Amino acid sequence: MSRVLYxxxxxxxxxxxxxxxxxxxxxxIVWVGRDQDPEADGHGADQVVDLAGALVTxxxxxxHVHVTATGVALDGLDLTGCxxxxxxxxxxxxHAAARPDEILIGHGWDETRWPERRPPTTAELDAAARGAACYLSRTDAHSAVVSTALLAAVPQARTHTGFEPEEPVRLDAHHIIRRYAFDSLTAQQRRRVQRRTLREAARRGIGCLHENAAPGLSSEDDLSALLELARSEPLPEVIGYWGEIGATALARRHGLAGLAGDLLADGSIGSHTACLTSPYTDEPANTGxxxxxxxxxxxxxxxxxxQGLQAGFHAIGDGALQTVLRGFEVAAILIGTERIRAAHHRLEHVEMLDADMIAVMARLGITASVQPIADALWGGTGGMYANRLGGARARSMNPFRALLDAGVPLALSSDSPIMPMGPWQAIRAAVNHHNPEQRITVAEAVRAHTIGGWRAAGRDGGSLAPGKPGSxxxxxxxxxxxxxxxxxMDPETExxxxxxxxxEGRTIYTL
Structure with a gap:
């Protein structure tokens, strides 16, 4: 067995x-210490690597990653930051000129950051796409603009919730159209974009991704192909989740960690579909x-x-969180708090938590899988949260400090392609939260992005200590x-x- 000394x-x-x-x-890992220790003299090592002052984490x-969708964005039309x-x-x-025979898929537009303050019209989309079938998801991936040709290919979307002429598609209509667009990928295209995502993750120091697959976001074939790819090549590990109630057989077929992740309890704030207890400030008749x-x-x-699986939901708005956490509480009453805690259940996003909700999560051991970059993009007095929700609610969003102080297991993530896979970006955002009361330290953020990530899947790892995996x-x-x-991690540093x-001892990326 090879011994490598760093x-x-x-x-x-x-x-x-x-x-x-x-x-x-x-x-x-079998030893950690200092250069002057006898173990660091190189005797007995098959290879000695001089770190030359580099940092090792x-x-x-x-x-929280959507691997295929991320690869499509990396491989094609990424409008993030446009x-x-x-x-x-x-x-x-x-993009349309370069791909005349494909369904055009893009992601990342955000009208709240544009001077026009509106999404493209259907006519504008048709003209730019040269009449091709085109699907462009908003930055939160909970709504999209689609061309006439794509809508003609999926006419049933017109009869579902979330379809309004000349408006971005949302809710069920959006899910139907998204499924059609991504099902258009060939097996070869899918493998190419999945490999691109995994290689990009490794380039960013990521050794493991949790794929948050779900009906309407991907497919069983897509998830199966991804898991096989990650096992067969020197790439980051992929831990799979499927967001569907009652899909135990599917979870068993593919060795998934749980029926969790993007199992939707609501939508998103940007698309006005997150479930709130009181209306949106900029849409007073709407509670999501x-x-x-x-x-x-x-x-x-x-x-x-x-069944020995993790349960979990996508829950952003306070209305959705009330429903979900009450469901967990009832389950704990029926089978006992300790069984719920031992199952390592989890929730995604949890952006509009109050103190009572946080206390429930802490008591039941529910992991909060959160995306700090969301605060960097949409927090603050002039950001999207404030525009949608008003200043008081916006200030209370993404309460990382309160979660940690209450003892809630915290795991950092990206929700890529919604936000970039960038661990240090996420850490920087958590450390520099728009609300100073909710900031956490660099060490706490690193722990949440390493140990917290493995713990979110019910596994041990993420620490450089003897006996731990060599990742x-x-x-x-x-x-x-x-x-x-x-x-x-101050805002000015690179x-x-x-x-x-x-x-686990295998190099999956070298600069």
């Missing part, structure tokens, strides 16, 4: 806060849309707990905090550059 660096380890070296034997875990409607249409026209009842949540939690990332970092020996990512 020395001459800065090793972030709970074993020694001044560690500079570590030794891997096969897929396991555990490999990161991203607990500065205007006119520029978005120009990019679409260029809830997909679940307390009884449905309770039954799902009981079923998953009995680590090596970084070129010029701005370290001397007290913590972690990157200084993110560290990943030099190497190692998953």
């Amino acid at each position: 020395r001459g660096g800065i090793v972030h380890s709970p074993v020694d806060d001044a560690a500079t070296a570590l030794l891997l034997q096969g897929d396991t 555990p490999a990161f875990v991203d607990t 500065p205007s409607l006119g520029e978005a249409l120009r990019r679409l026209a260029e 849309h809830g997909y679940r009842t307390v009884a449905e949540v309770t039954e799902h939690v009981l079923d998953c707990t009995g 680590l990332a090596i970084w070129n970092c010029t701005a370290l905090d001397p007290g913590t020996r972690l990157p200084a 993110d560290p550059t990943c030099l190497r990512t190692i998953l």
